[in-house]
Amino acid sequence: MPLDIIVGTQWGDEGKGRIVDLLASNADIVARYSGGDNAGHTVTVGDRTFKLHLIPSGLVYPHTLGVIGNGVVINPKTLCTEMEKLRQQGLIINPDRLAISHSAHLITPAHIALDQAQESARGSSKIGTTLRGIGPAYTDKIARSGLRVGEMLDSKTFTEAALRHTHHINHTITNLFSAKGVDVIYTAAELCDYADILRPYIKDVSLLLNQALADGKKILAEGAQGTLLDIDHGTYPYVTSSNPTAAGALVGLGLGVGCTERVFGVTKAFQTRVGEGPFPTEAFGNIAFRLRGTGANPWDEYGTTTGRPRRVGWLDMVLLRYAARINGLTDLAVTKLDILSGFKTIMICNAYRSGGNSYQELPYGPVNLEDFNPVYEELPGWEEDIRHARHWEELPQAARNYILRMEELVSIPVRLISVGPEREQVVELG
Ligand code: IMP
Numbered sequence: 089m090p091l092d093i094i095v096g097t098q099w100g101d102e103g104k105g106r107i108v109d110l111l112a113s114n115a116d117i118v119a120r121y122s123g124g125d126n127a128g129h130t131v132t133v134g135d136r137t138f139k140l141h142l143i144p145s146g147l148v149y150p151h152t153l154g155v156i157g158n159g160v161v162i163n164p165k166t167l168c169t170e171m172e173k174l175r176q177q178g179l180i181i182n183p184d185r186l187a188i189s190h191s192a193h194l195i196t197p198a199h200i201a202l203d204q205a206q207e208s209a210r211g212s213s214k215i216g217t218t219l220r221g222i223g224p225a226y227t228d229k230i231a232r233s234g235l236r237v238g239e240m241l242d243s244k245t246f247t248e249a250a251l252r253h254t255h256h257i258n259h260t261i262t263n264l265f266s267a268k269g270v271d272v273i274y275t276a277a278e279l280c281d282y283a284d285i286l287r288p289y290i291k292d293v294s295l296l297l298n299q300a301l302a303d304g305k306k307i308l309a310e311g312a313q314g315t316l317l318d319i320d321h322g323t324y325p326y327v328t329s330s331n332p333t334a335a336g337a338l339v340g341l342g343l344g345v346g347c348t349e350r351v352f353g354v355t356k357a358f359q360t361r362v363g364e365g366p367f368p369t370e371a372f373g374n375i376a377f378r379l380r381g382t383g384a385n386p387w388d389e390y391g392t393t394t395g396r397p398r399r400v401g402w403l404d405m406v407l408l409r410y411a412a413r414i415n416g417l418t419d420l421a422v423t424k425l426d427i428l429s430g431f432k433t434i435m436i437c438n439a440y441r442s443g444g445n446s447y448q449e450l451p452y453g454p455v456n457l458e459d460f461n462p463v464y465e466e467l468p469g470w471e472e473d474i475r476h477a478r479h480w481e482e483l484p485q486a487a488r489n490y491i492l493r494m495e496e497l498v499s500i501p502v503r504l505i506s507v508g509p510e511r512e513q514v515v516e517l518g
Pocket residue numbers: 099100101126127128215216217218219220221222223312313317326327328329362363364
């Protein structure tokens with residue numbers, strides 16, 4: 089059962105790229121299974137920082153094969169630009185190192201224009217999407233009218249399909265939203281240019297991965313976004329349009345249910361969110377300022393994809409327990425513990441209160457969260473800078489107590505704690 093799945097347990101941006109990077113040293117294949125270039129994963133190795141949106145983070149290692157599964161929606165322009173950028177940073181990107189599923193769907197400029205038109209039309213009830221065309225591309229997929237990567241294999245029929253697709257979406261943009269569509273001929277020609285670049289990378293990813301498993305290879309499935317942004321299990325409608333949860337890895341890669349060994353949940357030591365939607369433990373003022381950072385550092389809480397300041401707050405164990413249940417977590421990785429250094433006290437939400445009742449679990453999952461008020465436990469903080477800690481014993485007692493309390497409240501063992509942005513700034517536990 090050599091498949092490990094890495095999922096975000098919050099609203100994305102948990103530092104999954106960081107954890108994938110650590111675990112990928114023992115993997116043969118790293119595979120993205122959901123989302124698109126709405127994701128942004130940052131991996132720092134020495135003085136090089138890699139910013140990835142579509143290409144699996146594990147490709148930073150020379151020995152891994154990167155795979156983009158059928159569950160991903162691919163903007164070919166972003167993908168080609170990212171491939172080129174990574175080459176300039178010294179990585180080898182060729183069809184022996186990267187495979188793209190023929191069944192993945194494409195995001196086109198028309199989808200992006202439609203995403204923008206839809207968000208404008210939503211007015212004050214906008215979702216706060218990344219405006220990357222994610223929703224419209226998945227809508228087309230479910231409506232059975234999408235463009236698939238495999239269609240790029242035949243340039244003649246692909247040109248016709250791209251023209252048809254762009255006309256169709258333009259029709260919606262202009263007639264339903266009274267907004268401006270995209271240039272049909274230019275868009276189709278651009279898509280055909282990208283098809284020429286991507287053609288050698290297109291594979292039957294399910295076949296490739298199943299053969300790899302049969303050969304005893306180790307696969308790491310790299311999640312994007314997080315559990316609370318899941319279309320089925322998240323804070324609907326303030327969610328993305330895919331399944332970033334663990335089951336999405338199997339569907340999004342064409343793997344059977346029996347092959348999973350571990351499901352690694354990644355959680356920040358606190359909570360963040362970008363875009364609209366409920367956030368019960370959100371903090372403001374000085375606390376928020378300290379959790380977010382000023383934006384001067386790459387690890388400060390500003391979106392990798394959009395640059396938007398993230399909303400920040402205290403860790404929410406009700407939602408973490410929910411994520412553990414939905415994903416069947418076996419292990420936890422806690423990121424950014426170092427950011428909590430210097431707080432006199434640290435709050436942790438272990439229950440909600442609503443209408444005079446106390447809730448350890450939400451009655452209907454994370455809907456109507458506005459009606460629930462967090463009940464906090466207060467834990468002593470620590471003053472020490474912990475970025476140099478590499479062993480459990482090197483963490484201050486108060487930091488250890490914080491982790492131990494988390495473990496106790498979620499009943500999942502913490503295996504990794506990141507204490508800084510560098511690859512080696514991590515405490516590994518048994
Ligand atoms: P969309 O995925 O662009 O449609 O955006 C839907 C919601 O998911 C918005 O609130 C986004 O801010 C959020 N979102 C999408 N991708 C990410 C991510 O990678 N990290 C954090 N939030 C995300």
